[in-house]
Amino acid sequence: MAIRPFQTSRLSTLRPWSQRVALALGSVAVTAATLGMANPALAGDPFRSSNPMPIGNKTEAAFKAMFQESDYAKAADLLEEAQVSEANEPLIYPMLALLAQYEKNYAAMSGYATQTREAAAAIKDSQPLRSNLYSAVAEFVEGAYIMSDAGDGPVRGLGKALGKLRSFNASMAAARKIDANDPELNLLEGFTDMYASAYLPFTSTDAAVKKLQQAGPSYLSNWLTGLGYRILDKHDQGLAAVEAGLAIQPDHAEMNYLKAQLEMQKAKTDSSRLTVAQKHFDIALAQSEVLPKRLVGQIMRERCLNQEKLDGQDRSCSGLMRQAIKDSGDSQWGPAVLPQL
DSSP states (O other), rough: OOOOOOOTTTHHHHHHHHHHHHHHHHHOOOOOOOOOOOOOOOOOSSSSSSSOOOOOHHHHHHHHHTHHHHSHHHHHHHHHHHHHHHOOOTTTTHHHHHHHHHHTTTHHHHHHHHHHHHHHHTTTTTTTHHHHHHHHHHHHHHHHHTSSTTTTHHHHHHHHHHHHHHHHHHHHHHHHHOOOHHHHHHHHHHHHHEEEEEEESSSSSHHHHHHHHSSOOHHHHHHHHHHHHHHHTTTHHHHHHHHHHHHOOOTTTHHHHHHHHHHHHTTTTTTTHHHHHHHHHHHHTTGGGBBBBBHHHHHHHHHHHHHHHOOOOOOHHHHHHHHHHHTTTSSSOSSSSOOOO
């Protein structure tokens, strides 16, 4: 049992990252049924190998582009199409909220939380498990908005955010009563339990990992397991999860980014890991044109800091990050040509 006191000081440090993960979880937590469509298009369920649930073709393709291929630009185009042809698909809105968060469009995030909540209510009778999951997702996205600068902020908004957490837990408990072995449920619940174990007492890391191992798809469960271990400063376990993910997706941008971050932590006791980290930063940045420009700037800054440690030279890393964003112009995606160190 991992028992830790609540650490409010870490919230401000991890806030931008934790908002992104909360929204990502919101997106991956919903496999959605296409309800109310005149001609619903059936597609595969990325979570369930048996008894799959149908989602719209455009939405499913956007989901895979974002989380399996790390191609946010492609996902954005598909989501635009999905809003027209699959407008009643609940999965669309948390994914749009994630994109809005990258652009710091927090007002849009709050609106997408409302649309997710409304979609959850609409399928209460026909899809009760999914309805409860959607309700939980809406609380997560709303909580991320409250903790943002456009909301109440990480200090003033803490009480409201904890209220959303209680609502989230209630919806998850209702879903669990319907099917405690649901892979989608285990994916969301496993990671949130692991995340909570870093800050809240009486939460079990081992139980969280077990849930993630029962979750699907594997490319998401491995990534989320690695993220969870990174929060807990358990770098060896995090690297093991990431290596399992890279065995499936060797070129996945965010999996390589996480690998680089964990190697940087290991380099505190073994400087040779800095070279390994740099390699994986470079793999992640090879997809800069299809990643949100703020994420590209973040990866570039950390790569720059890693290079500073390699050669002992000051490289004005914060300025490099700003340059990467500036070079993107009006596009929301990263530049094709990255600033040189």
